[in-house]
Amino acid sequence: MNEFEEIKDFGTKKTGMKVPNHYFDDFTARMDSLIDQEENSTQNEINDEEKVKKISFKSTIVKVKPFLYLAAMYIALFICFKFFIKETDHSQVIVQNEQLVEEQYIIEDAMYASINDYDIIEYLYANAE
Amino acid sequence: MTEINEETLILQLQDEKTKRKAFTEIINLYKERLYWQIRKMVISHDDADDVLQNCFLKAWRNIDSFRGDSKLSTWLFRIAVNESITFINKQKQDLQLSVDSDDSFLADKLKADDYFDGDQIELLLQKAILSLPEKQRIVFNMRYFDEIKYEDMSEILQTSVGALKASYHIAAKKVEEYVLTNSV
Numbered sequence: 001m002n003e004f005e006e007i008k009d010f011g012t013k014k015t016g017m018k019v020p021n022h023y024f025d026d027f028t029a030r031m032d033s034l035i036d037q038e039e040n041s042t043q044n045e046i047n048d049e050e051k052v053k054k055i056s057f058k059s060t061i062v063k064v065k066p067f068l069y070l071a072a073m074y075i076a077l078f079i080c081f082k083f084f085i086k087e088t089d090h091s092q093v094i095v096q097n098e099q100l101v102e103e104q105y106i107i108e109d110a111m112y113a114s115i116n117d118y119d120i121i122e123y124l125y126a127n128a129e
Numbered sequence: 130m131t132e133i134n135e136e137t138l139i140l141q142l143q144d145e146k147t148k149r150k151a152f153t154e155i156i157n158l159y160k161e162r163l164y165w166q167i168r169k170m171v172i173s174h175d176d177a178d179d180v181l182q183n184c185f186l187k188a189w190r191n192i193d194s195f196r197g198d199s200k201l202s203t204w205l206f207r208i209a210v211n212e213s214i215t216f217i218n219k220q221k222q223d224l225q226l227s228v229d230s231d232d233s234f235l236a237d238k239l240k241a242d243d244y245f246d247g248d249q250i251e252l253l254l255q256k257a258i259l260s261l262p263e264k265q266r267i268v269f270n271m272r273y274f275d276e277i278k279y280e281d282m283s284e285i286l287q288t289s290v291g292a293l294k295a296s297y298h299i300a301a302k303k304v305e306e307y308v309l310t311n312s313v
Contacts, residue, residue: 027156
C-alpha cells in the first residue's frame with residue numbers, strides 16, 4: 001500500500017468526536033490564505049527593516065552632530081590654551097633675564113660700596129713699589 | 130493522475146518556484162490525520178483548529194530546515210505533538226494547574242464541546258484516557274486509535290520502541306481499570 005493511501009485509511013475506531021460540515025474542504029484554502037498573509041507580513045517586515053536601517057544611519061548622524069560640535073569646541077579651546085601657555089612661558093624668560101641683569105648691578109654696587117679710602121691708599125702704595 | 134510521492138514533494142519543497150504549491154499539497158494530504166491527532170490531545174474542535182493552523186504555519190516557517198532526514202509525516206507529527214503539548218501546558222498555566230498534573234480538566238471541555246456526540250461508553254473511554262499521564266495518553270491515542278507503528282512512533286516521540294510498548298501496555302491496563310471501575 002502506498003504511504004499516502006495509508007494516510008487516508010486510518011482511525012477506524014470511533015471517538016465520538018466530529019467536525020463542522022465541510023471543515024476539511026475549506027481548511028486548505030483557509031490555510032493557504034494564512035500562509036500568504038504570513039509571507040506578506042514577512043516581506044513587509046524585511047522592507048521595514050531596510051527602511052529602518054536607512055533612517056537609523058541618518059538619525060545617527062543627527063544624534064552625533066552635537067557631540068562632534070562639542071568635541072571641535074574642546075579642541076579649539078585646547079589649542080588656544082596651549083598657545084596662551086607658550087606665550088606666558090616666553091614672557092617669564094624675559095622677566096627672569098631682566099632680574100639676573102639687575103642682580104649683577106646690585107652686586108657691583110655692593111662691592112663698590114664696601115671699598116673705603118684706606119683700601120684705595122693701600123692699593124696705591126702696593127702698586128707704587 | 131500523477132502519483133505523488135514523498136521524494137517528489139521534498140524536491141518540490143526545495144525549489145523556490147514549486148515550494149508553495151508543494152506545501153499546499155502537503156496540507157491536503159496531512160490535514161485530516163494531523164487534525165485527529167491534535168483533536169484527541171486538545172479535545173475541543175476550536176482548540177484543535179487553532180493548533181492545526183499553528184502546526185502548518187510552523188512547518189511552513191521551518192520548511193527550509195527540513196532536509197528529508199526523517200519522513201515528512203514523522204516531521205509533521207512531531208510538530209503536531211509538540212504544538213499540542215505546548216497548548217495544553219499553556220491552558221494548565223492559565224488554570225493555575227501543575228504542568229505535571231494529568232489532563233482530566235479536559236473532560237469538562239469534551240462534555241461542553243458542540244462537536245462531540247459520543248455515547249456513554251465513548252465518553253467514559255475518553256475520560257479514562259484523559260486520566261493518563263501525558264506521554265502515556267499520546268502513546269495510547271497513537272496506537273489505539275490511529276494504529277501508528279511503534280517504529281514510526283519511536284521517531285515521532287524520540288523514544289525507544291521498548292519504552293513505547295511498555296507505555297502502551299501500562300496505559301491500556303489503566304484505561305481498562307478506569308472503565309471497569311466507573312461503568313454503571
